[in-house]
Amino acid sequence: MKSMRVEHHPILGDMEKQQRVTIYFDNQPYEAYKGDTIASALLASGVRTLRVHEDKETPRGIYCNIGHCFECRVTVNGVNTVRACVTSVEENMVIESGKSFATSSQKGGQL
Numbered sequence: 001m002k003s004m005r006v007e008h009h010p011i012l013g014d015m016e017k018q019q020r021v022t023i024y025f026d027n028q029p030y031e032a033y034k035g036d037t038i039a040s041a042l043l044a045s046g047v048r049t050l051r052v053h054e055d056k057e058t059p060r061g062i063y064c065n066i067g068h069c070f071e072c073r074v075t076v077n078g079v080n081t082v083r084a085c086v087t088s089v090e091e092n093m094v095i096e097s098g099k100s101f102a103t104s105s106q107k108g109g110q111l
Contacts, residue, residue: 021091021097038084038095039065039072050074050084051098060098 007014018033025042032041039062042050049059050072061071065085072084075096084095 021089023089023092023093023095025095026097027068032089034089036089038074038076038082038087038089040085041089042084042095049097054098 018035021028021032021034022034023038023041025047030041030045030047032044036044039050043062048061050062051060051074052058053060060071062085063069064074067083067086070081070083073081074084075098076082076087077094
């Protein structure tokens with residue numbers, strides 16, 4: 001997929017001068033730049049769905065992009081409920097999309 005990233009910005013400068021890092025989202029490698037948030041890096045790569053709703057299993061992505069709504073929560077390096085919109089990328093970061101839970105776990109039962 002063609003990058004959705006702005007490569008040349010009149011204020012931020014040229015992206016090719018930025019340090020590149022590799023992140024992994026659901027076992028797929030993606031290019032990001034130092035200073036990107038997880039959300040901005042994935043958005044620039046064409047990723048729109050970061051998780052699915054726990055009950056309805058409908059896709060969820062970036063909503064407020066300022067850390068208030070938690071719609072962009074993902075698992076990062078094994079840590080759950082990380083907000084992708086306010087978390088900076090790091091080299092070799094492993095990000096997993098939010099998965100839906102079994103109905104029994106939603107109601108306090110065992111998986």
